[in-house]
Amino acid sequence: MxxxxxxxxxxxxxxxxxxxxxxxxxxxxxxxxxxxxxxxxxxxxxxxxxxxxxxxxxxxxxxxxxxxxxxxxxxxxxxxxxxxxxxxxxxxxxxxxxxxxxxxxxxxxxxxxxxxxxxxxxxxxxxxxxxxxxxxxxxxxxxxxxxxxxxxxxxxxxxxxxxxxxxxxxxxxxxxxxxxxxxxxxxxxxxxxxxxxxxxxxxxxxxxxxxxxxxxxxxxxxxxxxxxxxxxxxxxxxxxxxxxxxxxxxxxxxxxxxxxxxxxxxxxxxxxxxxxxxxxxxxxxxxxxxxxxxxxxxxxxxxxxxxxxxxDDFEVEGGTDAELTNFYTALYHTKIAPMVHQDADGQYLGMDKAVYDASSVAENYQNYTVYSMWDTFRALHPLKTITEPEKAGEYAVNLIQKYKEGGLLPKWELHSNYTGTMVGYPSVAIITDAMVKGLADDVDPADALEAAVASSTWHPEDFTEWDQELLKTVMTPHIKYIEMLGYAPADKTHDSVSYGLENAYYDWTISLIAEMAGDQAKKVEYEKRAQGYREYFDHNPEAYAEHSATGFMRPKMLDGSWREPFDPYNAEHETGDYTEGNSWQWTWFVPQDIPGLKEVMGGEEAFKQNLDALFNAREDEGTSDMTGLIGQYVQGNEPDQHVPYLYNYTDTPWKTQEIVDEILDEFYLPTPEGIVGNEDVGAMSAWYVMSALGFYQITPGDATYTIGRPLFDKVTIPVGHSGTFSITAENNGPDNIYVQSVTINGHELEEGLFFEYSEFRDGGELSFVMGPEPKALN
Missing domain, CATH: 2.70.98.10 (Beta-galactosidase; Chain A, domain 5)
Known part of the structure; x- marks a missing residue:
């Protein structure tokens, strides 16, 4: 025709x-x-x-x-x-x-x-x-x-x-x-x-x-x-x-x-x-x-x-239709990305915009895209290390390959582009967690260390062909000042506190890679950098008495003074001290050294006092990202989503169970409005899945889990290559939200609250007994 x-x-x-x-x-x-x-x-x-x-x-x-x-x-x-x-x-x-x-x-x-x-x-x-x-x-x-x-x-x-x-x-x-x-x-x-x-x-x-x-x-x-x-x-x-x-x-x-x-x-x-x-x-x-x-x-x-x-290899017993809908829809959302970004014959577009053949990179190599890593390193990727461990290894290999193609690890990669969006260099957390758990056999620790060091070191002169404005968003000047001063000054960098705290955590994960690579000097160097969070904490109980807090993470100026005036509720973007939040949320981002955070706050009682102050502060949505508030805790964004589980480091762990139960019940609903903040490519949903199971990994890179409040009577999930991990909750129900006892594979958890990835990597059973009254387990 x-x-x-x-x-x-x-x-x-x-x-x-x-x-x-x-x-x-x-x-x-x-x-x-x-x-x-x-x-x-x-x-x-x-x-x-x-x-x-x-x-x-x-x-x-x-x-x-x-x-x-x-x-x-x-x-x-x-x-x-x-x-x-x-x-x-x-x-x-x-x-x-x-x-x-x-x-x-x-x-x-x-x-x-x-x-x-x-x-x-x-x-x-x-x-x-x-x-x-x-x-x-x-x-x-x-x-x-x-x-x-x-x-x-x-x-x-x-x-x-x-x-x-x-x-x-x-x-x-x-x-x-x-x-x-x-x-x-x-x-x-x-x-x-x-x-x-x-x-x-x-x-x-x-x-x-x-x-x-x-x-x-x-x-x-x-x-x-x-x-x-x-x-x-x-x-x-x-x-x-x-x-x-x-x-x-x-x-x-x-x-x-x-x-x-x-x-x-x-x-x-x-x-x-x-x-x-x-x-x-x-x-x-x-x-x-x-x-x-x-x-x-x-x-x-x-x-x-x-x-x-x-x-359907996630088998759930108990729960209401609404809870089952929340759970399986959340699980659905966790599986949308990272997504395959290569042709059926293995051709794909690299970070340098050259066309590659996957088979020339590695056997069974898979190129992925849409890595929202600042959001997803916290819960989505840890979830996948449990239920899709082979994917965790593939992501680690893929991220390192992206470094080889583009010269830096991406922090929010989109269709073979460095967007430079969000804070720090979160790729290293994802790579480290997979390596620590033994899921990245195809990763050479020396290659991982090279990529991590290159992405956390100030060397813009190596990228003369790059668009310099784009480079600044990927290799930010925070790195330069942290190398020089040990902290990012607020009068020289944007979102200085957020970058400083997150980079300190990422540096800790790099120290673990250095240890696995056998580089003792780098291990020591990055362990020291990981303590940089201490530069931002102002411990002054009298000054912060009106907030019932002993101190906050604050922006520090180039001359070493604090930025004045200071208001922990201030989340104005123009001030530029915190990313999508304020000091209430960001004060808690020290997952790599919780004992050290306790120390700078003034000890055990001060740590607990500050937690209580966070959850009892006035609710004030400072930005569009600050939604789903309990006091000044924000469920609708990622920076402090680990904080409900920090009560497990105190003598009042039942407060973790109360808060997690409240979040699961009120901030996730089977309606169009049922996710209380940006879903963030599976991040919000992964938090729900993990928390509904009854446990959470506070620190990717440390293969330790802590308990919360299991939502269902029994859930069986896939682990390893063919194993299953069952989580049971005896006497469970909306009125029995408190953990009375918990065992893994028949023995009590460490200090009653913690267990290791190795204990269920190939299968096992986590067993809760629930009741109506709080009980100290540690």
């Missing part, structure tokens, strides 16, 4: 209309409702009935409801918010206008990006957006559907790891049309721009193209190949709204759009879209490898089975 271009029999509107609003929810007999004003969700088989992808799409959760597989490169999801903080994932539950379905998204971040390759089916001239109702929207793992009110089109989405599959059912008699928008972006508020668009109509059934964008990820690249189940009848390609001639168009502009009309028949329009970070050929090979023979319904079933295989 000879293709021809036209204006598709109607004038095409080019200007996007940013429509938003709220619609009511109607009942639908074919779906299960979360209740109240919550979105409805399609029920999956087995334990998938407890997974609700709409949890976290409201409030500040910033999750997306679309189709994705575990670690899938494709996240095919609707975009209904394009600007503002709530556009981070492209979707917010409060809005009722869909602009289309794009193929890449971020789960729960506080910054937006991606939203690549937008598709929107339409009829007539309705090519810009459509209203929708919650009663006509549904999702389950690996599947999303919605009816577009403006056109009556039913859109269904599913995915393989590298392929998005669309099925659009049009109203009888309507001409079937599709918009493909390469200029669409979700991160304009963060300077996002579509840099290069290429699109080509290859034949009657195939469209290929690429999109390069800049923004949070300065040089983000996605290639695609789209194949249709019916022939193209007419098309037009526009750039900046102007029709172009020919069947292909390449531009450095940012607004290339194809409007396509298909041969008329009543069957649904189906599209398979392969993605690649390397090339359009790679995208086609991915499509052929993963979805060439799949029907849409077969792909949905395959996605369901993949999710079942990833979730």
């Amino acid at each position: 000879l293709l021809k271009k036209s204006v598709l029999s109607a004038a095409i509107a080019i200007t996007l209309a940013a429509l938003s609003g709220c619609d009511s929810n109607d009942e639908d007999e074919e779906v299960i409702s979360g209740g109240g004003d919550n979105p409805i969700h399609v029920e999956g088989p087995g334990i998938l009935k407890y997974v609700d992808p709409f949890i976290g799409t409201g409030f500040n959760g910033h999750t997306f409801p679309g189709a994705v597989l575990p670690e899938g490169f494709v996240q095919l999801s609707p975009d209904n918010q394009l600007t503002g903080w709530h556009s981070s994932s492209g979707y917010h539950n409060d809005n009722d206008t869909i602009y289309g379905f794009s193929h890449t998204h971020l789960s729960g971040t506080g910054i937006g990006d991606l939203g690549d390759i937008l598709f929107l089916p339409f009829t007539g001239d309705k090519s810009e957006s459509s209203k929708f109702r919650k009663s006509q929207e549904g999702a389950k793992p690996g599947f999303y559907q919605v009816e577009l009110d403006d056109t009556g089109i039913v859109a269904e989405l599913t995915a393989t790891q590298r392929v998005g599959l669309h099925r659009y059912t049009f109203p009888e008699g309507e001409t079937q049309k599709l918009k493909i928008d390469l200029g669409h972006t979700l991160n304009e508020d963060w300077g996002g721009v579509s840099l290069i668009n290429e699109l080509e109509i290859v034949d009657d059934y195939t469209v290929i193209g690429k999109r390069y964008s800049g923004g949070w990820a300065a040089d983000q690249r996605v290639y695609f190949t789209a194949k249709f189940n019916k022939p193209i009848a007419e098309y037009i390609i526009t750039s900046q709204g102007e029709p172009q001639s020919g069947s292909s168009y390449k531009t450095e502009g940012n607004d290339v759009v194809a409007y396509i009309e298909f041969d008329q028949d009543s069957s649904p329009l189906e599209v398979k879209v392969g993605l690649s970070p390397v090339s359009t050929d790679g995208a086609e090979r991915n499509l052929m490898a993963e979805a060439n023979e799949l029907t849409f319904d077969e792909a949905v079933t395959k996605a369901e089975n993949t999710w079942l295989n990833n979730l």
Whole structure:
């Protein structure tokens, strides 16, 4: 058939209309409702009935409801918010206008990006957006559907790891049309721009193209190949709204759009879209490898089975439906990222933007992306060392390889880009924890030490070819001053206290790598640097009596004086002393040396007094990240999420059990607003999973766990290569939240509260007896 271009029999509107609003929810007999004003969700088989992808799409959760597989490169999801903080994932539950379905998204971040390759089916001239109702929207793992009110089109989405599959059912008699928008972006508020668009109509059934964008990820690249189940009848390609001639168009502009009309028949329009970070050929090979023979319904079933295989080896007994929904949805969120970022044949884009072959790096090497490490080193990666230990080893190898490609370990890596986002060099915590637990056999300790030292040492002169402004965000001047003075001065660096405390912890993990590498000098050097937290603590009980505290971590100036005035509640970003918080939260970030923190605070009683003061301080949300408060403890952000477990280092460990129970009950709910802060690519959910199990790792790098309050009567989780670890809670219930006794593998825990990874690495049983009254176990 000879293709021809036209204006598709109607004038095409080019200007996007940013429509938003709220619609009511109607009942639908074919779906299960979360209740109240919550979105409805399609029920999956087995334990998938407890997974609700709409949890976290409201409030500040910033999750997306679309189709994705575990670690899938494709996240095919609707975009209904394009600007503002709530556009981070492209979707917010409060809005009722869909602009289309794009193929890449971020789960729960506080910054937006991606939203690549937008598709929107339409009829007539309705090519810009459509209203929708919650009663006509549904999702389950690996599947999303919605009816577009403006056109009556039913859109269904599913995915393989590298392929998005669309099925659009049009109203009888309507001409079937599709918009493909390469200029669409979700991160304009963060300077996002579509840099290069290429699109080509290859034949009657195939469209290929690429999109390069800049923004949070300065040089983000996605290639695609789209194949249709019916022939193209007419098309037009526009750039900046102007029709172009020919069947292909390449531009450095940012607004290339194809409007396509298909041969008329009543069957649904189906599209398979392969993605690649390397090339359009790679995208086609991915499509052929993963979805060439799949029907849409077969792909949905395959996605369901993949999710079942990833979730149903977590066996839970007891708990309410709400608690089971919270648990399995949280587990679902922990498996979205890091995600695979290489083609099926092993080709991938390195940090230096060169194309690599995975087989040339290492046998079975896997390249990953979306490492939100400042968030995820705390609970997500420790969880994976338990339940997916082989992944922990792969991440360690992958991060070190990224150092070899780019010259530094990344701290928030996004599609082979150094974003420089957040604090310090958290890669070392993830690498160290895997090595300490014996999960990184493929890591040479000398290589790990080289990467860690290079990333924690001030040497910008080695990066003359780098964009210097970008380099400053990755290798920050805090390092220079810490090397010179032992601390980061507040009048010379931004967020000095947060960087100083976190870098001290990271330096402690580097000392462990040095020990494993046999480098005694580096071990001693980094052990000394790890004590740098002491520089920031001002122990002055009289000065802080009004706060019932003995002291706080404070910003120190270049001349050694404290910054004045000081207010521990002050979280103003302009002041620049703390990252996403204030002194109340950051005072506690010394996980590498809790006995030392006790010492600088003034001893055991002062430590306990300060903990009580934190949880009883006035609730004051100083920033948008400070949500889910108990006093000045913040559950909605990561810096002090280990703090509830610090009562286990006192003679009142039952306070840990009380606080954890309160958080599990009040700050995680089976509703769109049910995640109390940014989900942060699995970080918030991993805290829930670990805490619901009844234990937590306070210090990644120290393979020690401490107990909390188990939520369920029994949970069996996968560990090791084929073992299981069971956590049982006798006499458990909402009125019996206090631990009366606890054993592991039949013997009492160390000091009644702590146990080691080695005790359950290959299997075992942690047994609680619960009761209604507090009991000291240590």
